[in-house]
Amino acid sequence: MSSSTVQSTATTTAPGGGGRAGRGGHGIREPLSWLERIRAVVGYFLTVYRRTWRGSIIGRFASPLFFLLAMGLGLGSLVDAKAGGVGGLSYLHFVVPAIVATQSMWVAMGESTYQVMGYFKWNKMYAAMLATPLRVADILTGHLLTVVFHLATATTIFVAVAAEFGGFAGWGALWCIPIGVLTGLAFAVPVFAYTASQQTEDGYNILFRMVVSPLMLFSGTFFPIAQLPVWLQPIAWATPLWHGVELARGAATGVVSSPVAAWVHVAALLAFVGIGWVLALRLFTRRLVA
C-alpha cells in the first residue's frame, strides 16, 4: 500500500516537463533560481530559530539594560561628576552608541563560531544541503543572511531599549541599527572563514581571549583611543570594531570629525566583509567539496 502511494507520485507528475511540477517528476528538471536557492537555505535556519527564539530574545532585551545600569548609573555618574563627560558629551551618550557596535560584534561571534562548526561537524547540515542542487555559495549566502537577520533583531532591540532609558541624544540613534549590522557582519564573514579552517573548537579560546575581548576594551568603546599610548593607536585602526564604534558614535551624537572619515569607516567595514567573503567561499569549498 505504501509503495503504491510513492509510485503514484512518479506517474501523476509530468516527467521532464517545464515549470514547477517538472521538479517532482523524472528527467531533466527546471533549475532553481538564485532566489529560490537562497530562500530554501534561509528557510532551514529560520526553522531552527523558531525553536530557539524565546531564549535569545530574552537575552537581547536584558543585555542593553545591564549595560545602561552599569555604564550610565555606575561608571557614567562618576565620569560626569569628575571629568564633566567625554568631549562635551555625557558619558552615557558617549558610550551607548559604541556599545551597540560592540554588542553586535558579540552577536556576530556567537553566530559564526560554534554554530557554524556544528553545521560542519555535528549535524553536518552543510554537507546534507550540498547533496541537493544547492551550491556552496548558496549555503554561505543563506546562512549569512540569517546572521544579518539576527544582527538586525539584536541591534534594533538594543537601540529601542537604550533609547527608552535615555541612552541617546536624538534620532541619529537610528543610524546605529544599520551600522551595528555592518559592524557585526565585518566580524561574522571573516569568522565564518576562520571556522571553516578549524577542525576543532580549540581555536576559539584564542579568538575570544586574544582578539574579541581586547577589541572590546581597546577600540574606543569605553574611552577615546587618544587615551592609549601612541604606538597602540594604529592597531585600533586595523580592527573592524573601532571603525564601527566611531561610525555609530558619530551618527548618534552628530559629532563627526569629517564626512570623509565616516566614508573611510564604511569602506573599512565593507573591506572586512568583502575579503572575508572571498576567504569564506574558498575555505568552505575546500572543506565541503573534497
Added chain:
Amino acid sequence: MLASARGLTKTFGDFVAVDGIDVEVRRGEAFGFLGPNGAGKSSTMRMIGCVSPATGGELRIFGQDPAVDGPAIRARLGSCPQADMLDEELTVQENLWIYGRYFGLTKAQTRKRATELLDFAQLTDRRGDKVEPLSGGMKRRLTIARSLINNPELLLLDEPTTGLDPQARHILWDRLFRLKRQGVTLIITTHYMDEAEQLCDRLVVMDHGRIVAEGSPRDLITRYSTREVVELRFDTDDHSDHIDAVTGVAAASRVELLPDRLLVYTDDGDATSADLHARGVIPLSTLVRRSTLEDVFLHLTGRTLVD
C-alpha cells in the same frame, strides 16, 4: 546507461583512494560496490553523488558531466551518506519539509510528498517527534525517506545498514526492494556480503581502490568459488597446524586459512566431511555451507571483508 565511469580516479595528496575504475550502471538495476572499509567505495559514491570532484578519468551520470552539471544531476538523484546528517533537534517531518525546498519543490508538493514518504518509511506515527530519541533504524529510514523527497531516478546508498540490528536491516532491505520494483535504480556500497547478495543484481568487488571482479552475485560465486564450503574449527592456537591433514581431501579443490578456522572449498561438502572423518581428522566443529561472496572476496584478495 544511467551512470558510467572510465578510468575514474580519486586521490587525496599521495593517497590513491580510487585507482582508475571502469563501471557501468544500467537503468532499473541494483548495483553494488562490495569491499572492506578503505576499499574506495565511499569515495566512488561521493564522486557519483557529485559532491566530490574526480581527480581523473571520465564520469557521466544521466549522460551529464558532474564537473559541469553537478547541481542539475543532483536534482535528479537521491543520496544516503554513511552518516545520517539529520537535524536531530527538529521533528521528523520538519527534516523532510526543509529538504524538499532545497530541490525547489513548492510547500504543497513537499508536504504531500513528505506524507507519502513517512508512510513508506513507517514513521507516520512519529512524524511530530524530535529525531534525536529515534532508534538507529528509524533515523536511517528517515534519511532514506528524505533522499526520496525529489522522486529521484537514482538512489545512492552508502553502507545503508551498517550499525543496525538484524531486524532493522530486514525492514530496510524490504523498503529498498520496493523502491527497486518501482523502477528506482539503486547504487549500494556495503561490506556485508549478505546485503550484496540480497540486494544487488550486479556488483563489483573493490579492494585498494581497484575493481577486482564484476558480475552478478551468482556469477561471481560460480566463477571464483566452489559450490560448498566446509568450515573446520580445531582446538588449537594455530590452525595452520592442521592444513596438511586436510589438504587433498575428497571433492575439495583448495583450503583457506583464517585465524580461527580452516575453510575447505569443495563441490560436495558431505563427501568432504565423510572423507575427513575417515582420515581421523576430528575438529571441534564442522559446518557445511554454500559459498558466499565472502568466499569470493577471500579468494580474490586473501582477506576477509569485515576487519
